[in-house]
Amino acid sequence: MAVKMPQRNGKNRISQILRFGLFWAIIIFVALIFYATLFPASNLKDVALSDVVRRANDGKIAQLEIQGNDIKITPKDQSKPTEHSVKESSSIYEQGLNKDAKVEVKVIPPSTTGETMWNLAVMVVPVLIIVVFFMFMMRQAQGQNNQAMGFGKSKARLYGQDKEKVLFTDIAGNDNAKQDLQEVVDFLKHPKKYKDLGAKIPKGVLLVGNPGTGKTMLARAVAGEAGVPFFSISGSEFVEMFVGVGASRVRDLFSKAKKNAPCIIFIDEIDAVGRKRGSGMGGGHDEREQTLNQILVEMDGFDGETNVIVLAATNRADVLDPALLRPGRFDRRVTITLPERKDREAILKVHFKKKPTDETVDLDKLAAKTAGSSGADLANMANEAAIIAARRNKKKISNDELTEAFERVAIGPERKTKIMNDHEKELTAYHEAGHAIVGHVLPDSDPVHKVTIIPRGGTGGVTWFLPPEDKSYTNVYEFKDILARAMGGRIAEQLIYGDDGITTGAGSDLRKATEIARDMVIEQGMGKGLRDQVFHEDNGGLMFDKMTRERPYSDETAKMIDEEVAQLITEAKHRAMLVLKENRSFLDKLAEALLKEETLEESEVDEILKGTKLPKEAKLHS
Known part of the structure; x- marks a missing residue:
């Protein structure tokens, strides 16, 4: 079943993009204003100065509007300037215009706006560039500082607010494991009836099983059934190259969990930090050992009145430290076995639920042939069958695709390109x-x-x-x-x-x-x-x-x-x-x-x- 994940990271990313786009939109807008001021748009027709002088002397021009060296020309039959020309620095009369010509010469003092804006731009733009540069550097430094300060913070992801929760009914097979975990769900839902009888909540439940048997999904289902927050983290995420970071993250994780109690902490692949402690030849202060010690203290220390249950998954329970497995820490061990035939058929039905199949597909027959396959193997078979059918441009999956997918997963794909003599x-x-x-x-x-x-x-x-x-x-x-x-x-x-x-x-x-x-x-x-x-x-x-x-x-x-x-x-x-x-x-x-x-x-x-x-x-x- 597809589980909807929190969208917090996506929203932050969108917010960053919007802020970045707004910043550059403002920069471009200001640049356009400067450009429009310094270089105003003109739709006047450019003509030669000699032509302007000749027509003015002939009485064909009504007005010449002179500003600096720019000349705007208004012809005799027009009410506003329609042409533009440029004179030399000398007077227009020195360019050949007769003083008795029937044309109105209007001289306008040169505008200082463009020059002022240019001078302002020369002063302001470098300052803006320097300010933006320093803001960028300070933000980077602040981010690194935050990262350094958050180095010892837990990287656990919090679930529980999802609209689509994983429930036991969404998981096919594993009936015995579900029955063992149902008691944990009931305690999280109704802790009072247990406490009234003096019963204590189990501190930890260890899920042991082969890879692909659904340990993580069952842990999610416990949280979904109980309706409590679910902190998920991998055992390898505790360990860093710096000694003490893993222990700090463990403390931070349990601190967050206690604030959200009752809740569940799920540690996937706990053997990454929970292996048996060594002989001491590597030193008693190595990072992994300190992390394990902190987990042991948090699970069964002086503070025992917390409604926090630790679920952990591993396929190597034989290498875990004995102190981790004793009662009071991991009280329960739930063994998740490979699915039996009826369970395999149920799992296949779940994975083929949204895949179109024809009448030749027999999931019961496939379940009979897949003894020893895990749930992940069966999901892979269903996906491979859909891929093969799509590659053959089929609208439905047939038994041929199902058989080929089974063989690809079980014994590998055919290598017909290999040539043998x-x-x-x-x-x-x-x-x-x-x-x-x-x-x-x-x-x-x-x-x-x-x-x-x-x-x-x-x-x-x-x-x-x-x-x-x-x-x-x-x-x-x-x-x-x-x-x-x-x-x-x-x-x-x-x-x-x-x-x-x-x-x-x-x-x-x-x-x-x-x-x-x-x-x-x-x-x-x-x-x-x-x-x-x-x-x-x-x-x-x-x-x-x-x-x-x-x-x-x-x-x-x-x-x-x-x-x-x-x-x-x-x-x-x-x-x-x-x-x-x-x-x-x-x-x-x-x-x-x-x-x-x-x-x-x-x-x-x-x-x-x-x-x-x-x-x-x-x-x-x-």
Whole structure:
């Protein structure tokens, strides 16, 4: 949902533009007055002096009006001057005019207005320029002074006066998180009934979840539901290069919040300032640590009678300082998970609400295929589908655009401009066919969704597996099947081209397989010799902490971990080799189909791989 933001900055900008325009309008107006005075406009016809003298002597001119060297001529048949001429500094009679000529010569003393204005301009204009220059310099200095004085002021943006507020009904999914936050809303709306029972308002609520799951939007919805002011700031905005500035901004932020109580302070990405405090090698007075200390004091100091709730969002709760997470500071932790299928469908309906679609679009089917996608991913898919449809000059979004948008977000855009020679195409076809056959045959692997040898993103081809339903857990057998199908591409290259024919095409597969195997051993306790033991390594903290902290296991255990990882990779290679040797003819058949069609869908792959067999030696369990 689009949320209307405060327009204060826009109004200030418009006011500055108007003042600037008015200033220059006055300058131009004054300049025009000077110009009109010094150079008056004239619509008189210019004629030669000799012609004027000749006509005056012939009696064809009624009057000559002389002012200085300028002459205005009134012909015999006219009542006012219509012509203009210029004489030399001598008398008009010396220019040839007869004294007995029947013409009225009217001499007007020269005007001193122009000269006076010119002299005035010479004196005033430099003074004005100097005054304007000094005013500009003083204003700049004043602005810098204000900026220096406001250096320790909080940069939090205040919301709450918006006409369109974000409510829980505007956010699809996240029902459990909404239920947890509803209590905070109720306290802000009805604090008295809680205080009468001796209940205290929770000081802080920590929103934890993957990127794109809607943590910031939920915080806005809490403020919208409660109808209270909402101060929003990023954790990185507290930290500056000068020590003490962050702590000053924290004090200023909480001071403003107390004046607007009851209200909400929202700190996005709080791990920027809330990380675990270091070992002291960097000094106890570093800026980030002082900022964190000030937050701790403000949240649970001597002043505890404030109706200010701190909402904070992070996707790295494991690196936060323990003092920040204790009761009395962040009392609640609300975990915002990735949306389930029904939630994904609801989110897609919200994002397609204002987008025209035809009858081929099936959002439920798309929701089924997007397991593991966040709300931001789904919003991106909807936007990509609209962009693709507009590029094709369509009035409505069809299923073709929706499918392409899903694939662009999930596995990257097609790179049809990349040229591969025949050998590279054949190698890519066998590589992807190896992945597909191993994944298709093994019983605990996800089904093949699509196979393509068209380069996508940073890969030369893609074999895409999608789970048939959302899963919360992964067992050992599923992990081992994932490892085996990851090794299927490299093993297929070996079968077709020999050990000397393997290429760098399997680099990303091997890297991913090694990461999965190490995670199984270190984080999940799934090793054979190290079963049910976890050796978690904390990747957070400062560099000095990493240098001084010992590993949570010995060198002998590290060697055992390496051996366990190697055994898992070797077992995966062996199983992939058994499957591909057993189904060698299907490997050729699928590769030929890929070379011909370039992309095969799930139904086409299933048709080609009918009759494939799982060797007994490749089974892990009966």
